[in-house]
Amino acid sequence: MTDIALAAPAAERSARPAARVSHARKSYGSVGAGADGGPDAVVHALDDVTVDFPAGAFTAIMGPSGSGKSTLMHCVAGLDTLTSGQAFVGDTDLASLSDKQRTILRRDRLGFVFQAFNLLPTLTAEENICLPADLAGRTLDRDWFDTVVTTLRLGDRLGHRPAQLSGGQQQRVAVARALASRPEVVFGDEPTGALDSRTSTELLRFLRTAVDDLGQTVVMVTHDPVAASYADRVVFLADGRVVDGLEAPTRDSVLETMKRLGE
Numbered sequence: 001m002t003d004i005a006l007a008a009p010a011a012e013r014s015a016r017p018a019a020r021v022s023h024a025r026k027s028y029g030s031v032g033a034g035a036d037g038g039p040d041a042v043v044h045a046l047d048d049v050t051v052d053f054p055a056g057a058f059t060a061i062m063g064p065s066g067s068g069k070s071t072l073m074h075c076v077a078g079l080d081t082l083t084s085g086q087a088f089v090g091d092t093d094l095a096s097l098s099d100k101q102r103t104i105l106r107r108d109r110l111g112f113v114f115q116a117f118n119l120l121p122t123l124t125a126e127e128n129i130c131l132p133a134d135l136a137g138r139t140l141d142r143d144w145f146d147t148v149v150t151t152l153r154l155g156d157r158l159g160h161r162p163a164q165l166s167g168g169q170q171q172r173v174a175v176a177r178a179l180a181s182r183p184e185v186v187f188g189d190e191p192t193g194a195l196d197s198r199t200s201t202e203l204l205r206f207l208r209t210a211v212d213d214l215g216q217t218v219v220m221v222t223h224d225p226v227a228a229s230y231a232d233r234v235v236f237l238a239d240g241r242v243v244d245g246l247e248a249p250t251r252d253s254v255l256e257t258m259k260r261l262g263e
């Protein structure tokens, strides 16, 4: 039943990636830059990676430490640039943009949830949530704002500053900020890493709901098989390459794949 139910959406989703990379390479250092003048200083963080992030789907990126997960996310989200190959958000080739244009693209079209909440301490929760839209000169859809705030149980905390909020509440504000302007893609780098298990479960459920009910696209880097099981699919990296993938992951199928890949 699960296979049949998933077949159609997966096929539909693959028709329109919200973001993608094609033959992506990212190298750090340069040949001859090592202490002995040899090539050891070169690190291929991404080594010919081609992957689609389908619109309206929740994709998890997994792999051992140092496998290139954050590099992949940063390059497809316009936070970093590739050494070669292409990265797209929608139809926009990120290499065609200047640094400033990439900043604007991130602000106007993407949302971010990182382990560090990056809230501005002098602003209230509401002001923090609205800040990206304010900076972009856009008015937030009030109904959507209310939906996000209610779902994340922030209604009675909107006037508080970050220092007056618990860690879990601060993370929920950061998630609300990422979702408030309905970005084309929400990127999360270990978004549950700093959360207790209850808040972590709530956040993952909310991301799942945002995908299922609102058509949001989510891409999340995680080490956690339970977090990955909330996704529609998992892309596994090792040594800068895509080495496996799972559709409709469960905690057990993710664990089994991690074991097989030697994690």
Ligand SMILES: Nc1ncnc2c1ncn2[C@@H]1O[C@H](COP(=O)(O)OP(=O)(O)OP(=O)(O)O)[C@@H](O)[C@H]1O
Pocket: 028, 029, 043, 044, 045, 063, 064, 065, 066, 067, 068, 069, 070, 071, 072
């Ligand atoms: N700025 C940098 N300079 C040099 N090497 C880097 C830099 N950033 C990342 N690397 C290297 O690139 C490789 C991939 O790093 P990346 O952070 O993408 O891995 P990761 O899978 O996200 O790891 P983790 O799970 O530990 O966060 C690693 O070998 C790392 O040391």
